[in-house]
Amino acid sequence: MKKISGLRLRAGLTGLFILAVFGGLAARVAHLQLGDHSELRLTYQRRVIHREELKAARGAVRDRNGRLLALDESRKNVGVDPSFIHAHNNPQLVQAALSRFLHVEPAMIGARLQETHRQFASLEQFVEEPRAEELDAYLRAHSLRNGVVMDNINVRTYPHQNLLSHVVGFVNREDVGSAGVEQTMHRFLQSRGGIRVSEKDGRRREMASRRSLQIDPTDGADVTLTVDMYLQYGVEEALDKALEQFGAAGGWALVMDVKTGEILAMASRPDYDPNAFNRTPSENMRNRNVTGSYEPGSIFKGLIFAAALNEGLVDPEEIIDCEYGVWIHRNRPLRDYHPYARLTAEEVLHKSSNIGTAKIALRMSPDMMYGYLRDFGFGQRTGIDLPGEESGIMHAPRNWDSLTHSRMSIGHAVNVTAVQMAAAMNAIANDGVLMRPYVVREVRSPSGDLLFKRHPEEAGPPVVRPEVAREMRRMLAGVTRPGGTGRRAAIEGFEIAGKTGTAQKVLPGGGYADKLNVASFVGFLPAQNPAVTILVSIDEPQGELRTGGSVAAPVFKEIAEYAIGYYGIPPEGF
Amino acid sequence: MTAKRKIKRKTTATRSRNRKLQTQGFRMPMRSALIAVLLGAGGIFYLLLCSRTEALARQIKTEEHELEQLRRRVAGEEVRWNDMISPRNLQAALRANNLNMGLPRHDQVIHIRDMALWESGHGERTMVSRLDSNRGGMSVR
Known part of the structure; x- marks a missing residue:
């Protein structure tokens, strides 16, 4: 009897002990699960949850x-x-x-x-x-x-x-x-x-x-x-060489495909390294091809000629009196860089006579001339896919004074951007059709799916008739022949069509600077079946020779030769 | 008296018979045993799955890391290649090897044109399409 009660007692105590232990654990678990332990939860999230x-x-x-x-x-x-x-x-x-x-x-x-x-x-x-x-x-x-x-x-x-x-x-x-x-x-x-x-483990x-x-x-x-890196390199080298040679403050150049409007190269100086953008003055970041309009000067004359020719208001063979270099119009003198007596209309273009050009322009009404210039894309953005594009400044005829008509015809009283100017000249190269310039060709997803593709786009109906454009190309080719202002742009074996420009810069207080100008050359090649349009502008070249023919035309030639060699452009075009 | 003795003997005999037949310990019913086996097997299977999941997770993490490393390596190689073929570096390489090379003059280039294709109008006549394909003609330098 004593043994049994002892055994029972020990069994009972052991059972009680085990019950107490597990009961305590169960109580603790219940407390943890059911109680409010937001602090513990936060600690857990901080230490264990990995985000x-x-x-x-x-x-x-x-x-x-x-x-x-x-x-x-x-x-x-x-x-x-x-x-x-x-x-x-x-x-x-x-x-x-x-x-x-x-x-x-x-x-x-x-x-x-x-x-x-x-x-x-x-x-x-x-x-x-x-x-x-x-x-x-x-x-x-x-x-x-x-x-x-x-x-x-x-x-x-x-x-x-x-x-x-x-x-x-x-x-x-x-x-x-x-x-x-x-x-x-x-x-x-x-x-x-x-x-x-x-979640994180114990070693985080x-x-x-x-x-x-x-x-x-x-x-x-x-x-x-649309840009070609190797062509771009050639363009930038040519531009840098010119800036150094002429001690210029800046410059810009672009190359455009005639038929599509694709920009094959676009350079602007001063430039910068995008890897160090935070150490770059904002002036250097400005793309002067689209931001920063300027008076184009004589490179504008080709477009005035095209408009007048399209209206039948000028004959290339007719004789124009160039007044021996000074013409008083509306009580103000209009001068030529070199005095001429009488020139044919075609020679007016080749010699870049201001007086001859103004007289031809005045045959058009202000509204007619303004309309053509709007059709060529001036006074409005081209829509190129780059930020900060300016529309330039071209006042409507109702805001013109007595001299605006004649001055605008020679590239003053109007502000244009380089891309506008190149696109307008490109229209002459492209049988009168203005193409919208662009730089983005396509966008593809990481997996190769095409998300966006830009196609060549005509900016409107033809500005001039194809036969007029063809005649203009023939006339502009004369600019680079001996005797023309752009002879330094000539390339042996090729016909180059283009126009020089030497535009005096406007002073902040009004009037024009004597020794500060923008020297430009815009053209295309080969003249009768153009493949590329090239524009070059050098800002404030120094020295005795600061004209478009002396400064910008050689740069055009260098870029054109590079393009001919790189693309294998034949003399007769593609 | 004989009946009591008989009963006593019978009880003893029964008890010894029962003791031989009796099994020691707890006797589990078949249904419960099956359930216990299934639960045990399920538990073991669960543990195996957890172990496999952990192993796969480690493998995923390793391969994610490898993929990232490979991507970086590919990107790095592309950068290096682009650097090698940059115009500046190509020119420097030419100079370093005393190679005086330039683009061909136009009179050094022979143009061969597929006239049938050209005249049919299907040959592309824009310059940039020439750059992208050889339709409409090709140039031999």
Whole structure:
């Protein structure tokens, strides 16, 4: 009897003990599950929940042949975990290893490593991948990798620096396109980030098996331009040479495909490196082909001739009295650079006589002349896909004074942009049809799907009849023959059509500067079956010879020769 | 008296018979046993799945990392290639190797045109289409 009661007692006590333990645990679990523990929940979320933004790359900008002009380059931000390194690594050896590869003073690295209260100290940002890989390999080979942090980062890079800077543009620190195509095509180029929500393990590593949410990032689309990088290089070289030779303040040039309006090259000086946009004066960022209108001067005369010819108001063979270089019209003198007595209308164009041109222009009514100039695209934007395009200034006839009619005909009292001027001249090359210029050819998604394609577009009905355009091309070809103002643009074996211009600059207080002018040449080749239109303008050339024929025509020739060689343009055209 | 003795003997005999037949311990019914086995198997299967999931997750993470590395490498190679073929670097390479090369003059270029295609009007006559394809003619330098 005693044995049984002892056994029962021990069994009972053991059972009670087990019940108490498990009961206590159950009570604790119930308390944790059912009680309000928002603080515990927050602590859990901070320590365990891992929320990560997944970055994607911005789309690339390429030239018409697929060569990169702008892209997101992979770089690394290198830092250290000082507390971890001191606990699990060798700080001195790590410092020596990092000093070998990073562009940071060894003393600075040492100072960062001493900050043991910190879990992260940055050392160098935007380290190139090859250098980062070398560092990584070295650290691993010497078992020093632990505690060194290398974060992946994308950096917008312009590998060709100043080349095509005004067309490509740049993005700011917030990855927003702020100039050029980067700005106008930002909605295609921008990437869409993703997000990942999961949990971290005890070593703060993300656990892929605990991902509760993942939205994949989407890279931006690639933009292909109409520009040819190699032609662009030739244009920029020619422009730079001229600026240096003539001590000019600036210059701009563009090359356009006659039939399509595609811009094959566009250069502007002064220029800048988009990789260093934050250290660039804003003046250098201005694309002077589209922003910044100017009085075109004599390059405007070809269009006046075309209008008059189209109306049958002038015959190339008729004789025009050029008043021996001074003509008093509306009580004000109009002068020629060289005095002429009598010239044929065609010679008026070749010799660029202001008096002859004004007399021909005055045969048209103000409204008629204004209408033709509007049809040629002046006084309005061309619609080119670059930001900041100006419309120029061309007042309607109701706002003209007594001299505007004659002065506008010789390229004064009107402001135009280079792209307007080139497009207008291109219309003559293109049988009277004005083409809308553009620089973006197409946009493709990362997977290669076509998202956008630009097709050649006529800006309106033909401005002049094809036979008039053909006659103008013949006349303009005479400008580059011996005796013409543009003879320095001539190329052996080719017929070059074009027009020179020497426009005095307007002073801020009014009136014209004596020694400050814009020297221009705009033309196309081959004359009778044109392939390309080229415009060159040099701003404030210095020295004795500052005319379009002396300064801009040779640059045109150099660019034209480059285009002929690069594209294999035959003398008779394609 | 004989009946009592008989009963006693019968009880003893029954007890010994029962003891031989009796099984020691708890006897589980078949249904419960099947349920327990299924639950156990399910539990083991669940553990195996968890283990496999963890292994796959680790593999995913490794391959994600590799994919990212490869993407970066491809992008880096493209940048390096573009740098090599940049006009400035090409010119520098020509100079470094004492090669004096330039674009051909127009009289050094022979143009061969497919006249049938050209005259049919299907040959592209714009310059940029020539750059993009050889329809309508080709040039030999």
